[in-house]
Amino acid sequence: MEGNIFQPYLHAESIFRENRDVLRPSYIPDSLPHxxxxxxxxxxxxxxxxxxxxxxxxxxxxxxxxxxxxxxxxxxxxxxxxxxxxxxxxxxxxxxxxxxxxxxxxxxxxxxxxxxxxxxxxxxxxxxxxxxxxxxxxxxxxxxxxxxxxxxxxxxxxxxxxxxxxxxxxxxxxxxxxxxxxxxxxxxxxxxxxxxxxxxxxxxxxxxxPPYNAKELGDILEQRAQLAFDPGVIEEGVIPLIAALAAQEHGDARRALDLLRVSGELADRKGRNHITEVMVQRAKNKLELDLVIEAVRSLPTHSKLILLGIILQQEVGIAKLTTGEVYDTYSQLCRRAGLGPLTQRRVTDLISELDMLGLINAKVKSFGRGGRTKEIQSSVSAPDVKRILNRDEVLRELRSYRPKVQTTLI
Ligand SMILES: Nc1ncnc2c1ncn2[C@@H]1O[C@H](COP(=O)(O)OP(=O)(O)OP(=O)(O)O)[C@@H](O)[C@H]1O
Ligand SMILES: [Mg+2]
Missing domain, CATH: 3.40.50.300 (P-loop containing nucleotide triphosphate hydrolases)
Structure with a gap:
């Protein structure tokens, strides 16, 4: 075994007690506070x-x-x-x-x-x-x-x-x-x-x-933490922080327990025997990124092309785009990929969907004489999203594509 690459992991101590499943959604505790x-x-x-x-x-x-x-x-x-x-x-x-x-x-x-x-x-x-x-x-x-x-x-x-x-x-x-x-x-x-x-x-x-408030989430976390970890493993302030973060979202106990579990896993990976507030923040980022990855991965191809277009424009320094500009870039990418572009109307719908998923931010803007357009920008980390998009066969070819920059006078 000496020198085996798995050796360090075999003897690594975990801060979880034997049964870490108590933090998984399928586990039902003996009592349900609140x-x-x-x-x-x-x-x-x-x-x-x-x-x-x-x-x-x-x-x-x-x-x-x-x-x-x-x-x-x-x-x-x-x-x-x-x-x-x-x-x-x-x-x-x-x-x-x-x-x-x-x-x-x-x-x-x-x-x-x-x-x-x-x-x-x-x-x-x-x-x-x-x-x-x-x-x-x-x-x-x-x-x-x-x-x-x-x-x-x-x-x-x-x-x-x-x-x-x-x-x-x-x-x-x-x-x-x-x-x-x-x-x-x-x-x-x-x-x-x-x-x-x-x-x-x-x-x-x-x-x-009703949704749980921070105090109630704190009690739920406390109950599970006692089952999952030895006393003293969780630093003070950690549970109140997780409870506050989960309460801010919408009082979701699953989210709170996920944060606690992922914080513990991060501590394990770093070989630490305490869970700190910094790890909670990291766990939050990791869970958020996981959600984005999942959302992007399951997009239909044309939505992926729209999103890629927005990101590519951003990379050449154009942070805010109009619907017309997004459509333009999207059409260029379609042609490159050998796909027929959808109608502008359909693309406008897909833009709204991307907005609802939180992947982009589209604000309606009015300009002179009652004209309206959207001001569109990506709201996720471009390199992360590009990495996921590149896993799509159709889009991989396009990663180094530079959209033709157009100056639009609205
Ligand atoms: N009062 C509580 N005490 C202890 N654990 C709880 C409590 N409420 C929820 N949980 C835990 O939080 C997690 C999410 O709860 P649950 O699965 O019941 O949510 P749900 O309302 O069914 O959500 P969804 O609508 O997404 O299905 C589970 O791990 C569950 O055990
Ligand atoms: Mg349920």
Missing amino acids: RERQINQLASVLATALRGAAPSNVMIFGKTGTGKTAVVKYVGHEFRRADIEDRVEYFYINCEIVDTPYGVFQNVGNRFIQDFDERIPFTGLSTERVYNLLRRKIDDAARVVVIALDEIDKLVYKSGDDVLYHLTKINDDLHQAKVSLIGISNDLKFTEFLDPRVKSRLSDEKMVF
């Missing part, structure tokens, strides 16, 4: 099921990282434990993964089918047929069935509200069993896309999870 009220409210609705009756359907809303998934999983777990008389079935489905009506029906149906040979196949039957199978199986089981549909908006955007129409109406067709739904979403708007009947049935009860 969500006691929501937990009790949900429990009081579900308690009806333990007495054999169907609980109301519940819709849970709240911004990202406000503990919706954690609370539902926690309550679901307790709910199962409390079911000593074996009266209920509880299912959790993440609709980001299971996002078609067929998938949802198949998923629920199969949990009632023990015999492997009788299981509903992944494909091949009509959705109606799968629904009927599911309905029969649920009724045979003669239980109260609670189905939690997390990220329910994804299901509706992808597949419409048919599946919810069926599930909220299923009780009319059941004789011995009852079904209740818990819907979870961080998008309030998706209910606009629902049939009014589905909408009203789905939200017999509505709960809204």
